[in-house]
Amino acid sequence: MSTAHPFGRWAASALLLAACIKGTAQDAMLIDHDFSDWSDVETTAVVDTAGPLVSVGFKSDGERVYFLLEYDRTIALDEGIIPHGTKIALDLDGNATTGQIVGGFQGAEMVIHLADRYVNSSQSGGTTEQSSLNNSQVRMAPTYGAAIHEVAIDRGVNGFGNSNAPIRWSVRCNSGQQVSQDDPITLSDTDPVYPPISLDRAEGTQMRVAFWNMNRRVDEAQPQAAMARILQAVQPDVIGMSEVEDFSADMVRDLLDTWMPLASGSWHVAKDDWDLMVASRWPIVDTHPEVYRQYPVIIDTGTEGNWMVTASHLKCCNGADQRQTEADEYMAFLRDAMATGGAVNLPNRTPVIYGGDLNMVGPGQAMHTLLTGDIDNEAEHGADFAPDWDGTTLRELKGLQTDQPMNYTWLNSTSQWPASKLDYILIQDGVLEVLGNFALETASMGDNRLTQYGLNAGDDMQASDHLIVVADLRKHDRPGTKPAKQLKRID
Numbered sequence: 001m002s003t004a005h006p007f008g009r010w011a012a013s014a015l016l017l018a019a020c021i022k023g024t025a026q027d028a029m030l031i032d033h034d035f036s037d038w039s040d041v042e043t044t045a046v047v048d049t050a051g052p053l054v055s056v057g058f059k060s061d062g063e064r065v066y067f068l069l070e071y072d073r074t075i076a077l078d079e080g081i082i083p084h085g086t087k088i089a090l091d092l093d094g095n096a097t098t099g100q101i102v103g104g105f106q107g108a109e110m111v112i113h114l115a116d117r118y119v120n121s122s123q124s125g126g127t128t129e130q131s132s133l134n135n136s137q138v139r140m141a142p143t144y145g146a147a148i149h150e151v152a153i154d155r156g157v158n159g160f161g162n163s164n165a166p167i168r169w170s171v172r173c174n175s176g177q178q179v180s181q182d183d184p185i186t187l188s189d190t191d192p193v194y195p196p197i198s199l200d201r202a203e204g205t206q207m208r209v210a211f212w213n214m215n216r217r218v219d220e221a222q223p224q225a226a227m228a229r230i231l232q233a234v235q236p237d238v239i240g241m242s243e244v245e246d247f248s249a250d251m252v253r254d255l256l257d258t259w260m261p262l263a264s265g266s267w268h269v270a271k272d273d274w275d276l277m278v279a280s281r282w283p284i285v286d287t288h289p290e291v292y293r294q295y296p297v298i299i300d301t302g303t304e305g306n307w308m309v310t311a312s313h314l315k316c317c318n319g320a321d322q323r324q325t326e327a328d329e330y331m332a333f334l335r336d337a338m339a340t341g342g343a344v345n346l347p348n349r350t351p352v353i354y355g356g357d358l359n360m361v362g363p364g365q366a367m368h369t370l371l372t373g374d375i376d377n378e379a380e381h382g383a384d385f386a387p388d389w390d391g392t393t394l395r396e397l398k399g400l401q402t403d404q405p406m407n408y409t410w411l412n413s414t415s416q417w418p419a420s421k422l423d424y425i426l427i428q429d430g431v432l433e434v435l436g437n438f439a440l441e442t443a444s445m446g447d448n449r450l451t452q453y454g455l456n457a458g459d460d461m462q463a464s465d466h467l468i469v470v471a472d473l474r475k476h477d478r479p480g481t482k483p484a485k486q487l488k489r490i491d
């Protein structure tokens with residue numbers, strides 16, 4: 001049965017968006033943890049309430065098919081840590097008598113086992129072949145746990161790029177819940193349009209901040225050359241780095257002075273007691289290495305005063321409890337820094353930026369803490385608080401890639417783990433305006449774009465296993481005051 005889409009909280013922005021994009025229905029679907037691009041899709045509610053699945057939405061264009069999966073609880077889609085066992089079945093020839101059986105659905109040429117991270121494709125002769133989510137270009141968002149997820153499945157790489165044959169599909173959970181499109185449907189053949197994001201600094205930017213996990217390659221010749229090209233194309237003012245523990249601040253400063261020389265002198269580089277550094281065009285006037293695996297520093301921008309930038313590299317993988325403790329520790333630090341008194345004192349409306357490789361997989365409770373100030377272990381780390389100066393939450397930037405509508409920042413094509421957004425920028429949007437934001441994957445850039453920015457297609461993975469993430473920021477104009485002046489850049 002069909003219902004109007006149940007996402008009331010997006011309705012207002014969706015209406016606005018629809019008004020803006022009227023007549024451009026081929027706009028690309030964005031795999032970005034923002035579901036406003038689903039506003040025109042009628043989702044199918046699950047009749048059986050025995051499990052976590054609530055509804056399923058489906059959409060297609062000439063490059064991909066898309067699923068919107070809504071659950072009644074937080075799910076980590078590519079893990080079984082919260083049981084769901086979601087499978088997507090595609091009957092690619094619209095013939096129920098050929099292919100695999102998935103619960104009450106027959107005829108699937110392709111079955112995507114999301115929670116177990118593999119794809120079974122039917123071969124002629126009745127056998128199946130197993131591939132990874134990466135090989136089948138199954139992309140999803142968000143990477144951390146949530147109740148709603150969007151999934152994209154590439155058509156070309158899975159052999160139905162040019163097919164006009166009607167297909168059928170089904171989504172099933174291990175609860176036995178299942179939603180199926182039983183009547184064959186024809187896929188859209190419209191190519192999605194994704195205007196590339198300029199690498200140029202947005203007008204009015206006061207600080208271009210970047211975060212990058214450097215994968216301990218800073219002393220290797222080929223990665224150095226790729227890092228140089230990427231940084232020269234991006235021209236950040238401030239860089240929060242992780243996995244640079246084997247190198248000295250002086251070494252990194254000398255590299256930055258070579259790659260992005262400043263007319264005024266040297267870069268300022270501060271290193272903590274973990275694997276983090278912050279590099280800045282402006283002086284770093286205070287540092288806080290005492291926060292574990294997170295490195296807040298105070299940067300004196302001159303005309304726009306002090307800003308606090310925190311480079312972070314939270315515990316990876318199945319260390320969700322440790323990530324939570326680390327998030328609690330940082331938020332306790334921020335609460336004390338924003339309050340009057342204590343060891344650190346930020347003047348009112350000092351901009352706070354937090355980012356890096358947060359390794360945010362699993363349920364993602366630690367992200368909830370970082371965004372909202374809801375501290376998990378209050379006995380140890382103190383009371384909850386509002387982490388923005390206007391009493392609200394922090395904002396997680398989308399970080400879409402410049403040249404394809406994906407938000408992942410980590411990809412290992414030989415891994416069972418799918419392309420993931422591990423690298424984040426969180427800001428106080430009560431103080432800061434976001435003028436630009438992207439992740440840079442050179443592999444998906446066309447030749448003209450690569451030439452324009454002096455990049456090579458292989459630069460991203462040559463430099464690191466993580467993409468650089470970038471934001472252009474400026475302070476809000478406060479009501480009744482003059483517009484914020486553009487910062488004078490030191491170079």
Ligand SMILES: [Ca+2]
Nearest residue numbers: 030031032034
């Ligand atoms: Ca989206």
Ligand SMILES: [Ca+2]
Nearest residue numbers: 095098099107
């Ligand atoms: Ca079939």
Ligand SMILES: [Ca+2]
Nearest residue numbers: 374375376384
């Ligand atoms: Ca709490």
Ligand SMILES: [Ca+2]
Nearest residue numbers: 388392393430
């Ligand atoms: Ca806010």
